[in-house]
Amino acid sequence: MNTILITGTNRGIGLELVNQYADNNWRVFACCRSPENAPALQKLADENSNISVHALDVSDSQQITALASELKNTPIDILFNNAGIYGPYDANFGNTNEQEWLACFRINTLSPMKMSEAFVKHVASSQLKTIATMSSKMGSMSDNGSGGSYLYRSSKAAVNAVMTSMAIDLKPQGIKVAILHPGWVKTDMGGPNGEINTVKCVLQLQKTLSTLSLDNSGGFFDIDGTIIPW
Numbered sequence: 001m002n003t004i005l006i007t008g009t010n011r012g013i014g015l016e017l018v019n020q021y022a023d024n025n026w027r028v029f030a031c032c033r034s035p036e037n038a039p040a041l042q043k044l045a046d047e048n049s050n051i052s053v054h055a056l057d058v059s060d061s062q063q064i065t066a067l068a069s070e071l072k073n074t075p076i077d078i079l080f081n082n083a084g085i086y087g088p089y090d091a092n093f094g095n096t097n098e099q100e101w102l103a104c105f106r107i108n109t110l111s112p113m114k115m116s117e118a119f120v121k122h123v124a125s126s127q128l129k130t131i132a133t134m135s136s137k138m139g140s141m142s143d144n145g146s147g148g149s150y151l152y153r154s155s156k157a158a159v160n161a162v163m164t165s166m167a168i169d170l171k172p173q174g175i176k177v178a179i180l181h182p183g184w185v186k187t188d189m190g191g192p193n194g195e196i197n198t199v200k201c202v203l204q205l206q207k208t209l210s211t212l213s214l215d216n217s218g219g220f221f222d223i224d225g226t227i228i229p230w
């Protein structure tokens with residue numbers, strides 16, 4: 001049975017990742033900040049014994065280390081860094097707040113690194129040896145035609161740099177790294193005008209991950225599997 005650990009699973013894309021991987025008979029370690037306030041996730045876990053729910057604020061390094069040690073000797077085929085924040089929607093030129101910017105960097109950039117460092121042995125001992133990180137096309141310089149969104153764009157561009165190095169550094173261990181854009185998805189973050197729903201998004205993400213190899217490791221994949229220019 002394959003295993004996946006996913007962050008930020010109480011709502012949005014993370015919740016649907018749990019749903020589909022568990023349905024496909026994967027063992028799912030579903031992490032969220034407050035399991036006691038995650039009714040949709042708890043319902044999935046009640047209905048499917050493949051799912052276990054774990055408290056994890058990805059900005060808390062001690063919680064990350066504690067979970068890695070709780071799951072010691074458990075192979076993890078896919079470590080999925082999904083949790084993310086957008087920050088204030090009006091973080092435009094002349095209106096950027098340092099604390100809010102640092103919070104974006106902590107959650108969107110540093111946390112995927114800290115998670116990967118903490119769980120690298122779990123991933124290395126698995127069959128699929130995959131680290132997937134949810135980035136965004138908004139982190140692409142080439143794609144930036146509208147400006148603004150300084151906090152989100154910079155934190156996702158930075159996580160792309162982090163994951164590019166990681167793909168190189170972990171290749172000798174056979175670990176593959178995927179940098180993913182999930183499309184514009186109807187979630188709290190994406191809003192009601194998103195182009196796709198979470199079900200379609202996760203189907204596509206799974207398809208892309210199934211094509212991941214050491215040769216295309218470190219790629220920045222669009223939701224249709226094509227490569228996004230940096």
Ligand SMILES: NC(=O)c1ccc[n+]([C@@H]2O[C@H](COP(=O)([O-])OP(=O)(O)OC[C@H]3O[C@@H](n4cnc5c(N)ncnc54)[C@H](OP(=O)(O)O)[C@@H]3O)[C@@H](O)[C@H]2O)c1
Pocket residue numbers: 007008009010011012013014032033034056057058059082083084085086107134135136137181182183184185186187188189190191194
């Ligand atoms: N939706 C889109 O169109 C879109 C586009 C491009 C990229 N993305 C990326 O896709 C990922 C998922 O986005 P989404 O649309 O599903 O967003 P969402 O509906 O806003 O969900 C975000 C998830 O991240 C969790 N999270 C935030 N901070 C956390 C922390 N410190 N520790 C643990 N969990 C934390 C949230 O938990 P709480 O409920 O506890 O806050 C929630 O479960 C994000 O990385 C996002 O940047 C989304």
